[in-house]
Amino acid sequence: MQQSPLLKVHNVGINFGGLKAVSDFNMEIHQGELIGLIGPNGAGKTTCFNLLTGVYIPTEGDILLEGIRLNGLAPYQVTQRGISRTFQNIRLFNELSVLDNVKVAYHSLAKHSILSSIFRLPTHFSGEKEMEEKSIEFLKIFQLDTFLYEKAKNLPYGMQRRLEIARALAAGPKLLLLDEPAAGMNPQETQELMELIAFIREKFNLTILLIEHDMKLVMGICERIYVLDHGQLIAKGSPNEIRNHPKVIEAYLGEEVVESHVEG
């Protein structure tokens, strides 16, 4: 933990008109960590993700990835620098096949130009072949290779979630952001997802930041947790510290309950 953090978020805030959606948000993520970001509905968690990935430009503060400032970069540039994400409501390329969904994520890793594709030069064939092989290999890891030519929209829900994670990983991130990966899953699927997250973290030597409402999942796999409420960071620490933190209990359960429900 002595090395400089992979991601450093320093006093970041954003205003929409007069509304302060997020303010004074600080976060440090080190290489290899698995961090949870929780908070009640409307706390600003997804806004934070959008700030990190360049969808919104912060009105104050700095976001540094390996010491390089990300503020103001377009989302595709942020992805190319090593942050990729999944979405709260699945955003696959529905009419594209499973294979092509992953190939899109490999886009920036292949280098053949538009002209070489139009004239079908050798670089086009070698580039496309490499993309195809890598994508198939990738889908094998996620056990999606039996549905290579299936349209993404025809997959069952759990597999769509898995494909979305596979696609985000194919973009070659250093930091993976998962926005409610377990939303809409049954306990069995959630269990599988937890195993998958642990597996990819190991396999790709990945750093992960996830938003989640399923406390079993968050408490089960995250090493550190940040808690947001009303756009403010109200607590951070290990799962145990968070579980007993009075401000967190207050945010989730309301003030009056705190007195009778402070438990170990």
Add this chain to the structure above:
Amino acid sequence: MKKVRGFWFFLILSVFVYGIVQFLISAGMLDIYYSNTLIFIGINIILAVSLHLVIGITGQFSIGHAGFLAVGAYISAIITMKLQLPLSLALVAGGIVAALAGLIVGIPTLRLKGDYLAIATLGFAEIIRIIFLNIDYVGGAAGMQVTHLTTWTYTFVCLFITITVITNFTNSRHGRACVSIRENEIAADAMGINTTYYKVIAFTLGSFFAGIAGGLYAHNFYIIQPSNFGFLKSFDILIFVVLGGLGSLSGSVISAIFLTIVSTFLQNYPETRMIIYSLVLVIVMLYRPQGLMGTREITDFFGKWKGSKGGNSDAAKSFTESS
């Protein structure tokens, strides 16, 4: 290497079609009326396919395609009529200037989405038309005299190049990037695709081929006037693409052929022409709201060319049956 075999099949088929028609024309078995109709079909296919790249592949709803057609028509007419240069050069120049116009129009307008983009492109097309209307050098409202130079050979070569280039573009990482923008722009952005760049590229490439079609169009008639390139012309092209099925190149080709033939035959019944034409459109849209081909390609039916728009339909069928 399936794709390469598919290309050779396409090449041989094209040479075959070209050869038959050229033979019939030179043997005098096709009179000028039919050969003109064939040329007109060819031009319409080029227009439909070039707009297909913008609307069907990239999902940018542009309804100003006639503007780029006009640029190509006027530039190529200036080059042949005023500068006395050959038609082949005029076609290329028309295409390039139309592509530049597409670039200039595309960079500001492609930031817009949906309805706003449609209105903006429509507005730009009208601006282009009105510029030509006010330039005396090209005849203003009276139009410009153009010699009939377009032949079946010119048309077919241009058509072949257009389809090959657009198919090759679509079935590559670049085409896939464009389709991903159509499917979900936010996700495409998050996957590292420079969406603005690809939208502008698709728009420029589409404009280039519209410009070439413009050159053929101008030299297929004896006169070009700004009124030929009004927004109704844009809608004609749009109808080819929508009727063929958004996202299907072969659909655009088939519907361009079908609608050109329908409207040519209906010229014998001028009173009822537009009524029947509209009825055909209404009927097709009622019974095939996804367009003639949906998003599929004609090659999907032969199991060749797994296009970049989503796998083969057989696998989809077997999957839905098993689940």
